[in-house]
Amino acid sequence: MNQPRRIRIANGQGFWGDSVDAPVRLIEEGPLDYLTLDYLAEVTMSILQKQKRRDPARGYATDFVQLIDRVLPALRAKGVKVVANAGGVNPSACRQALIEVAKEHRARGLKIGTVTGDDILGRMEQLIDSGVRFENMDDGRPISEVLDRIVSANVYIDSFAIAEALVQGADIVISGRTTDPGLVLSPLIAEYGWKQDAWSLLAAGTVGGHVVECGAQCTGGNFSRWWEVAGWDNLGYPVLEFEENGEFVVTKHEGTGGLVSVDTVSEQLLYEMGNPKAYLTPDCVVDFTSIRLAGDGKDRVRVSGIRGSEATGTFKVSIAYLEGYKATGQLTVSGPDAVAKAKVCADALWGRLRRAGFTYDKTITELVGLDSCHGPIPGPPPKVHEVVLRVGVKDGDRAKVDRFGKELAPLVTSGPPGITGFAGGRPKATEVLGYWPTLIPKDRIVTRVEVEEVP
């Protein structure tokens, strides 16, 4: 018998803006077969659509191209493949930029795959005409309410298209909107040949992806017993050691900081969890109540027992639309009587705006340092020597939101004493994007896989 073929998959980017060094260290500091990188959040898609409207060569995660420039020699030397949803709303432009970088590295023969078909912004009217309803799946509202304000529309595509690019020999695969766990599941499908109806195996790959999708959140980051975590400056990012039967070990490279334990992995399993018996993905339905965790040595947790069932007939679609404008700003209020003075400032600000004729759809007043996060939850009265007054507004009228931004600075000289910290200019109105979660029948979506070789 051969040894079970183990595939090592790491995630080096939990979101666009995560550590720029983590992926480099994952490649350099230990054994690895696949590196996954997750760049896309819902808000990111809309930002990228806006960039693409201004410049057709943009609309993808530029950080990714810089990263590959930094690590390409090491990737090639160690034979590590990369799966990233860095394509955003323009995977082909991302591939073009990567090819330029690869040429500079003389990486002749490097194969770059792209997976497209998730971006349906340009097809919305056609799809609606053909009978897709795009009803809001949370509240049932019809799409007509927001149709003229849509800024992005992306389908969470399944993992088999990315797997196909890997089967075709791609060293780096760039996709648009996939599910985060799908980045891990797709190389497993490619390596082990898992079939489309192997529900429990697909579920196991999905759970592995879920554990690592937020990077260090399973290796000590965000852990409740934070004082037990050592080596924060050298925190290891997660590595999964998969076996063909769907069992896997969560770990991190030897010598890195952080902590992998049943407790850190349990916490991450519950992150952003809805109904644990029916975790829906485009590939399968996962039952999180089937998962078994067991310690497997220092910084190693074995995950087994995972059951999945048949996927639904629909893909989830994430649509973003322009909902209005907002601005927030802050002032620092020093003591004595910091809280009382901050409240006077807040009343003055809202009162002055009212007198000038400005009211808003939504406002907020927070005292950061007192109750901005946990609100009125009872506890011992804190000793507060200074607080940050944080105020904000949201409204459909951009000019009104900008007017709010002009009312903050005057408080430094026309409020109680000891107010400071007004820096960075007047708060400016920024766009508020609303989300419209909805579904589309799977047969309406055609994904396309292309693999191109660097000349």
Next chain:
Amino acid sequence: MKTLPLYALAHARSGDKGDGSNVGVIAYDLESFAILREMLTPEKVKEHFDGIVFGDVRRFELPNLLALNFLLAESLGGSGSASLKTDAQGKTHGMAMLRMRIEVPDGYEPPSPGTRGALAPGGELGGA
């Protein structure tokens, strides 16, 4: 009956879920899980988050992880980028949950802080 802070019995993690948040609460042992199953009801959670959660609270059980998962609807002040709150994603709701006080049987001793480290040693909340 006596009361203990939830952080003596369990640990937690939270994140956003549409215009609400989820909080996963994981008990330190079977005995603590049995207590939480009985005492940590959606109603108690809703009451604890009064002023933060404006929608329903739903609870799901994961006995395999000794865990309860709570969905707190309308707890973010709007979904996506619409929220004006500092914690627009419910990142702090897990820690907020752990501040809740739970009624426990008189004979119950929480898992030892020495072995489980349920409180930060020397921290604000008085860990030994």
